[in-house]
Amino acid sequence: MGFSKKIQLISTIDVYDLERDLPETDRALLKQAKRALDAAYAPYSNFYVGAAVLLDNGQVVIGNNQENASYPSGLCAERVAIYQAGARFPGIALKAIAIACRTDSYVIKEPLSPCGACRQALAEYENLYSKIRIIMKGETGKIYVAESIESLLPLMFTAKQVKKQANHL
Numbered sequence: 352m353g354f355s356k357k358i359q360l361i362s363t364i365d366v367y368d369l370e371r372d373l374p375e376t377d378r379a380l381l382k383q384a385k386r387a388l389d390a391a392y393a394p395y396s397n398f399y400v401g402a403a404v405l406l407d408n409g410q411v412v413i414g415n416n417q418e419n420a421s422y423p424s425g426l427c428a429e430r431v432a433i434y435q436a437g438a439r440f441p442g443i444a445l446k447a448i449a450i451a452c453r454t455d456s457y458v459i460k461e462p463l464s465p466c467g468a469c470r471q472a473l474a475e476y477e478n479l480y481s482k483i484r485i486i487m488k489g490e491t492g493k494i495y496v497a498e499s500i501e502s503l504l505p506l507m508f509t510a511k512q513v514k515k516q517a518n519h520l
């Protein structure tokens with residue numbers, strides 16, 4: 352058997368019991384995310400997601416999931432918001448994203464934790480600019496706040512690695 356050692360990847364998030372305990376800017380952003388989910392187009396999953404991105408210039412850009420009869424062509428709320436921010440405000444840092452959700456089938460008691468592809472999209476902009484706060488909530492229950500995408504995506508793949516590989520060619 353080969354020799355190896357284990358390392359621990361530690362990630363930390365803040366947990367709030369109540370929305371009113373959140374810092375004011377987080378609470379306001381979460382409100383916008385909740386409002387955004389009403390315009391989600393999710394006739395296939397009936398799972399509605401809203402996202403609100405706060406930019407460094409104070410603007411808030413919202414997104415919601417947009418589904419498609421050809422299922423993989425749909426897009427998550429987070430990426431709709433993140434890419435809309437990139438398209439409308441190029442060069443402006445993303446400071447925070449709030450994510451809210453609702454479904455017709457049950458009461459969501461756990462915070463919505465963004466999918467892997469949306470985490471990777473957040474990682475791109477965090478590495479380009481600065482840390483992005485991620486505020487996550489279900490319909491009821493606790494609220495999770497990560498101060499950086501690093502907490503949700505340890506060992507992330509970044510542009511630095513692309514460049515390193517290119518240098519080796």
Ligand code: THU
Nearest residue numbers: 396398400416427428464465466
């Ligand atoms: N969805 C999001 O919008 N964000 C996530 O982080 C997870 C999933 C959407 C995609 C699809 O429209 C529906 O939720 C069910 O997966």
